[in-house]
Amino acid sequence: MVERVYNFSPGPAVLPYEVLEQASRDILNFQGTGMGLIEVSHRSKEFMAVTDQAEALLRELMRIPDNYKVLFLQGGASSQFFMVPMNLLGTGKKACYLNTGTWAKKAIKEAKLFGEVEVAYSSEEQNFVRVPQASEYQISDDAEYLYLVSNNTIYGTQFPEFPKADKMLVCDMSSDILSRTFDVSQFGLIFAGAQKNLGPAGVTIVVIREDLLDRTPPNTPTMLSYKTHADKGSMFNTPPCFAVYIVGEVLKWLKKTGGVEAIEKINREKAALLYAKIDESAYYRGHAEVASRSLMNVTFNLPTKELEAKFVAEATAIGLNGLKGHRSVGGCRASIYNAFPRDGVVKLVDFMRKFEKNNPA
Amino acid sequence: MVERVYNFSPGPAVLPYEVLEQASRDILNFQGTGMGLIEVSHRSKEFMAVTDQAEALLRELMRIPDNYKVLFLQGGASSQFFMVPMNLLGTGKKACYLNTGTWAKKAIKEAKLFGEVEVAYSSEEQNFVRVPQASEYQISDDAEYLYLVSNNTIYGTQFPEFPKADKMLVCDMSSDILSRTFDVSQFGLIFAGAQKNLGPAGVTIVVIREDLLDRTPPNTPTMLSYKTHADKGSMFNTPPCFAVYIVGEVLKWLKKTGGVEAIEKINREKAALLYAKIDESAYYRGHAEVASRSLMNVTFNLPTKELEAKFVAEATAIGLNGLKGHRSVGGCRASIYNAFPRDGVVKLVDFMRKFEKNNPA
Numbered sequence: 003m004v005e006r007v008y009n010f011s012p013g014p015a016v017l018p019y020e021v022l023e024q025a026s027r028d029i030l031n032f033q034g035t036g037m038g039l040i041e042v043s044h045r046s047k048e049f050m051a052v053t054d055q056a057e058a059l060l061r062e063l064m065r066i067p068d069n070y071k072v073l074f075l076q077g078g079a080s081s082q083f084f085m086v087p088m089n090l091l092g093t094g095k096k097a098c099y100l101n102t103g104t105w106a107k108k109a110i111k112e113a114k115l116f117g118e119v120e121v122a123y124s125s126e127e128q129n130f131v132r133v134p135q136a137s138e139y140q141i142s143d144d145a146e147y148l149y150l151v152s153n154n155t156i157y158g159t160q161f162p163e164f165p166k167a168d169k170m171l172v173c174d175m176s177s178d179i180l181s182r183t184f185d186v187s188q189f190g191l192i193f194a195g196a197q198k199n200l201g202p203a204g205v206t207i208v209v210i211r212e213d214l215l216d217r218t219p220p221n222t223p224t225m226l227s228y229k230t231h232a233d234k235g236s237m238f239n240t241p242p243c244f245a246v247y248i249v250g251e252v253l254k255w256l257k258k259t260g261g262v263e264a265i266e267k268i269n270r271e272k273a274a275l276l277y278a279k280i281d282e283s284a285y286y287r288g289h290a291e292v293a294s295r296s297l298m299n300v301t302f303n304l305p306t307k308e309l310e311a312k313f314v315a316e317a318t319a320i321g322l323n324g325l326k327g328h329r330s331v332g333g334c335r336a337s338i339y340n341a342f343p344r345d346g347v348v349k350l351v352d353f354m355r356k357f358e359k360n361n362p363a
Numbered sequence: 364m365v366e367r368v369y370n371f372s373p374g375p376a377v378l379p380y381e382v383l384e385q386a387s388r389d390i391l392n393f394q395g396t397g398m399g400l401i402e403v404s405h406r407s408k409e410f411m412a413v414t415d416q417a418e419a420l421l422r423e424l425m426r427i428p429d430n431y432k433v434l435f436l437q438g439g440a441s442s443q444f445f446m447v448p449m450n451l452l453g454t455g456k457k458a459c460y461l462n463t464g465t466w467a468k469k470a471i472k473e474a475k476l477f478g479e480v481e482v483a484y485s486s487e488e489q490n491f492v493r494v495p496q497a498s499e500y501q502i503s504d505d506a507e508y509l510y511l512v513s514n515n516t517i518y519g520t521q522f523p524e525f526p527k528a529d530k531m532l533v534c535d536m537s538s539d540i541l542s543r544t545f546d547v548s549q550f551g552l553i554f555a556g557a558q559k560n561l562g563p564a565g566v567t568i569v570v571i572r573e574d575l576l577d578r579t580p581p582n583t584p585t586m587l588s589y590k591t592h593a594d595k596g597s598m599f600n601t602p603p604c605f606a607v608y609i610v611g612e613v614l615k616w617l618k619k620t621g622g623v624e625a626i627e628k629i630n631r632e633k634a635a636l637l638y639a640k641i642d643e644s645a646y647y648r649g650h651a652e653v654a655s656r657s658l659m660n661v662t663f664n665l666p667t668k669e670l671e672a673k674f675v676a677e678a679t680a681i682g683l684n685g686l687k688g689h690r691s692v693g694g695c696r697a698s699i700y701n702a703f704p705r706d707g708v709v710k711l712v713d714f715m716r717k718f719e720k721n722n723p724a
Contacts, residue, residue: 007397011404014604022399026387036368036682038383040563040609043372043685076437076565077586080600084584108585115582197601202401204437204565204603221476223445224469225438239441240558242565243375244605248401321397324404 008346011324012155012299012337013177013198021251028247040244049243053236056250063253063262064179066186066209073208073228074236074246079105079176079195082206084112086172086191089218089228090146091117098122098145098169103130103154104330105174113149120145129331130157132294136165145169147190153178155198156328158301158335159294164188170211178298179207180256181340182266190214196245198298199340201252205245256340265340272338272347273297279351285358289331303333305363310334313357322350369707372685373516373660373698374538374559382612389608401605410604414597417611424614424623425540427547427570434569434589435597435607440466440537440556443567445473447533447552450579450589451507452478459483459506459530464491464515465691466535474510481506490692491518493655497526506530508551514539516559517689519662519696520655525549531572539659540568541617542701543627551575557606559659560701562613566606617701626701633699633708634658640712646719650692664694666724671695674718683711 009016025039032039033048042049057072066072075081086109091097095117099110101124113119122139125132133154141148148169153160155177163184164171170190179194186192191210197203208228215229224230230238236246259265277295280286280302289301304310310333314326327333338347370377386400393400394409403410418433427433436442447470452458456478460471462485474480484500486493494515502509509530514521516538524545525532531551540555547553552571558564569589576590585591591599597607620626638656641647641663650662665671671694675687688694699708 005392005397009398009402011398011402014402014404014601016402017399022391022401026390029387029390030383031366036366037370037372037684038378040383041370041372041375041377043375044564076439076442076603078437078600081437081586084586088584112584115584195601202605203405203601204606223449223473223476225442225445225473239439240375240556240564242437242603242606244563245565245603323398 007321007323008343008349009323010336010338010342010346010350012328012335013195013339014203015198015337015339016341017201017248017252018255018341021248021255024251025248039247042243044237044240044243052243052247052250053241056246056253059250059253059257060207063256064186064209069212070186071210071212071215071228071232073210073231074241074249075206075208075231076204076242078203078206079174079193080108082174082193082208083109084115085226085228086149086193087113087116088222088226090172090191090214092217092219093117096120096142096145097147097149097172098141099149100124100134100139100151101126102133102151102159103157105154105176106149106151109149109151109174117146122148130154130159131289132291133159133161136167141167141169147172149173153296153298155299155337156330157290158288158296158299158331159290160296160298162293177339178296180262180265181269181298183262196249198337199252201248202245204242205249207249252341268344269297269338269340272342272344273300275347275351276300276336276338279354283358285363286354289333298337298339300336300338301327301331301333302335307332309361309363312361316357317350317353320353322346322353368682368684369704369710370684371697371699371703371707371711373689373696374556374700375564376559376698376700377702378562378609378613379616379702382609382616385612386609400608403604405598405601405604413604413608413611414602417607417614420611420614420618421568424617425547425570430573431547432571432573432576432589432593434571434592435602435610436567436569436592437565437603439564439567440535440554441469443535443554443569444470445476446587446589447510447554448474448477449583449587451533451552451575453578453580454478457481457503457506458508458510458533459502460510461485461495461500461512462487463494463512463520464518466515466537467510467512470510470512470535478507483509491515491520492650493652494520494522497528502528502530508533510534514657514659516660516698517691518651519649519657519660519692520651521657521659523654538700539657541623541626542630542659544623557610559698560613562609563606565603566610568610613702629705630658630699630701633703633705634661636708636712637661637697637699640715644719646724647715650694659698659700661697661699662688662692662694663696668693670722670724673722677718678711678714681714683707683714686711
């Protein structure tokens, strides 16, 4: 095995090394075809099997009911910000959005192009340190859906559980899909860019309830209608084959690891180790309110900006990479997605302890 | 080296083996970072350099003038079918389209959602056996652009040279970009899905004249405006990193091979070998008219459907893969893109000769 660093990057992010090893072989000769993985026709039986298996595994691991379609799309989560309202809203129709961070805000901006948007909650004035409890916002009776971002990568907040609303939920799960169990049937639509828990950048997963496929207004461009892709099994045009393949391999790894229940247990343990260190003294201060803390992205500050810079530099020097926080929060961020190894968290906690001792405030 | 077949697939298609070897290594450990290529942040200096170099090489190899932007987008060429008119047309405005095959037809359908479309030429009634000469169609004075597909993968036709029109050209070059020299300054916009001459499926190259970036109507979704991506160097959202990386590696290979002039010479020679065999007897019949023949996709029929099936099966058995023609043309298709080796063409011609001898009509 080559020397690996611990990669705390928020995305693209660490992937299971066995997935990379498999890809490294398949890219030269895929399943003995004498062609590399990215040279094989997307309509070949070999590649169709890749897509079918990725979908089947996702259905199994997330327990997706039969009346939902799974789509592999391009354009990133950012394209879902407009595709959701383009397909599900319409002039005079209303949707309810919870503004819990940068990605929610961008989604709100796009939704306003297609219908009426009701921002039922916002933590923007508190620099997004929290997500709301259900009692803190009201959903209009005539709202088509309640939109939320389950985990806010930049701020390190996460809905500890999903709202039990009468409305169907639409959720951006880009940064925590497959990290914990939940009931898909509450949702009309779930989407996730792959580059955190699922695979490489370049493919976006959409899980959509079948009856919603008929809501798309006429004169929507063919490629922007969910139905186009649902009807053709995500093969209306050439899919991002390599990215879909990696997603399939990551799902195989997740199943072998014990599935979502098992990874959730590991994720909770990893996060608990880090938050315990943060709470141990006043030296490290968590950005997120305790009740809104994310299991995926742990954001924290040190006593001064200078110490933060020194912390990141020294961590990098010992193979703890990607800890610099997002510019809108500053400080540090440890992204510890599904594939991030527990050992890396232990090493970080140990480093935090030593750094605090050696660099008193 | 692993055993390689000759892959005549129309796309995803054969890539230079040295590119696959490099990717196979980088996917495990990218430039000694201790992280795999697809785990590295798109904002890291290592990955930014990948994007910058890919763009610089494309500019150099295609001789792209400074007043053009190069974008790396997602969604395939199929997304350009609507993005072009969404950004460049508008209610009451007109564009002129040449209908030379399936992909042109799909582009026409999407353009009609955004403005008036004048189909100035169509070879549909002749099953798209030809592309027009400039004398065969008229362009309205008030047309915003002339749209054409430079190479028609399915039918094996190609514009031998680009129209010398007063209008700016908009061109889908998905299946022949970088295969021959031409003057970019005739074009307002060029796009190409990567999975033929450029790399893997999952990234689309757009080359757009800068002044066109301001034509996008207000209320266009952010992700669908070319300006969004131009202003952010294709980093408005996470790009399809792996696909962009492979494009960069393919461009390095092309430069080493001698650039577009050198590959054009090789492409002409490869195609000439195949067409000479087709013209040698009445046994093989080319689908495309001689003056419209493609250098990239050579389409031909045998005396009977049974012989065609036998031909494809026997070819596959000796490592000549992917020769089955598209269902709308039938027969055989040999796709011989930039990375397809001359040796494979020689082997195919030899096989064609033997097959004809052993299987008289």
